[in-house]
Amino acid sequence: MRAKAHSRIAKIAGAATVVALALSACSSSSDTTETAADATATTEESAAEETATDAAETGECTELTPVSLQLQWFVQAQFGGYYAAKDKGFYEEQCLDVTILEGGVDIVPQTVLAQGGADYAIAWVPKALSSREQGAMITNVAQVYQRSGTLQVSWADSGISTPADLAGKKVGNWGFGNEYELLAGIDAAGLSPTADMEMVQQQFDMQALLNREIDAAQAMTYNEYAQVLEAVNPDTGELYQPADFNVLNWNDFGVAMYQDAIWASQERLSDSAYQDQTQRFVTASLKGWIYCRDNAQECADIITANGSMLGASHQLWMMNEVNKLVWPSPAGVGVTDPALWDQTVAVATNTKNLEGVAIISGAPDAEAYTNQYAEAADAALEAEGLNVTGDGFAPLTVTLNEGGN
């Protein structure tokens, strides 16, 4: 009887393990989208140090408006600006009480927004446009990231320095809609992803590249690429160096697509109260991004204080790389460049994935994005004496430690 009970326990435990392993495996495939993104915890702590100036500015503010923001992933420096705006009291200045909702493997921020589960959402433009085409009534109110953070990383000795060099190689990709820039780049090089190379579904980690199971792997500048540089090269006993790798940056090949943007509910934007709230939210959020540009280390620390489990050097690396994606913003932070928007739409419309499906079937209507809020925010922030374009922005040089510590 006892032995029997034990064997049952063993079976259950075994099953739990198998499930846990399987889960970690599936999460690896399905969350790759969000690997790019991160999420935050709903931290209740609001800016502790509210200065006298802030209090003066919020003079007419009798009660903070509760607002929620849905992220794509856990709290990490990818969302630095929003956490900074919350922590430094920028949201409070605008009479907002912002709750930041962290994402998860199966959380689709634009869907949460469209269903009314959040007031605003952070989402990649192509994915949001796809949801929009399927009926999610959402509008891009601030294009925070001005460039794409997606890379194709390969070993330097593989000699892949242009997309054309991918011919005959084993090319890793995340799938789930994260592969379109790669496919567009291959297409633009006159190659076929099926006939000229072997496309392989890639895990969320970079093991396959490091073990040379694949020749080139997808990576975000601010996350997976750093992970590679945090790993020890068994041959030298030192960390891998950037010189060990070649990097294809899709911004250089005209196939980059817009990524993190703030999305608002298109239906609610007809309501003047929501318009006003959106304006205040965008202004404070962009102020947060300006703060993180000028205080990268502090922003990284804010993120860690909000519960991110990433190591200190990885966090700072991410903050710095994300700053590079935001800055400089020539037309002002958050303002969509119509040319890059059109490029995003063109890639999303014309590139077919391995199943022959494009992200969207046609160009979205004019309400898919608006610069009204970002431009007004920039004007207000400029009046505060802030630099809203980030001209002359100089990124830090971050040294990664083993394991990102």
Place this chain on the structure above:
Amino acid sequence: MREPVSGKQRGATRTRVQRGVISILWALAGVALVVFMWEAVKFVGSFIDLPLNTSDTSMPHVWTMVDAFSNPVVRGSDTTVLQAVVSATLTSLKIALGGFAIGVTFGIILAVIMQRFAFFERGLLPFVIASQTVPLIALAPLIVGLGNRISLGPIEWTTTYSVMFIAAYLAFFPLSVGALRGLQAPSATSLELMRSYAARPNQMLWKLRFPSSVPYLVPALKVSAAAAVVGTVVAEISTGVKGGVGRLLIEYARETTSQPAKVYVAVFGAIALGLAAAALVSALDLYLTRNLPKESQA
């Protein structure tokens, strides 16, 4: 599910303590065997090409995994990975137990209703079964989405409740089906005896049906507990709820590139969670079956 008497008699000559020690030794031997096989595969793999990658990055040494427990969660932190895993496991256990309790309560109520009214059994059972065919990963974001709009007066609905709900959703099914079978188990003669005493349906339920359902209930509870644990971990992964083992699994999994052993630490947490749930149900088993005729070794 009660074991037959035969084959157990040998154990009857040993004392309780002896039997306990022996079963613990067997369990340890099982763990040792797994460790040995893991390392053996790695060792063989270093000489010949196996179909799986046995390098340290893909299959870290067991001692590397154990070592990972003592690292700080982030450099300079006082908290070790072990503490983080223990606290995550406890958090998940609480959620799983909450889900389990809700699921068991709901499952039993459902079973009683279905037993009492055949009409409900015919009408509800198909839905109960259909409910389990909905894939969890489809359900989880839906429930979180709905949860965001639920307000229960003073209690604020958080994603933790959504996870608990999902655990309960998985846990109620085996229980309601098992309990229903159990409630229907009394023999015709027992029922006729009760009727001859002019017992009311409620009396029959408490004095006859519930006691006789115990042998069916116990295995159902075990399955339910396992389902609640799986539901909790999956839902945590799916929705990214902070604090539990599921979240830890993802957090550590994405550090695999530079710290391959770390994710296994979270897996150990998931195993501990399963073991804790199983131990709890075993204790429940001992309590529920205390009045049943014990088999030979009692």
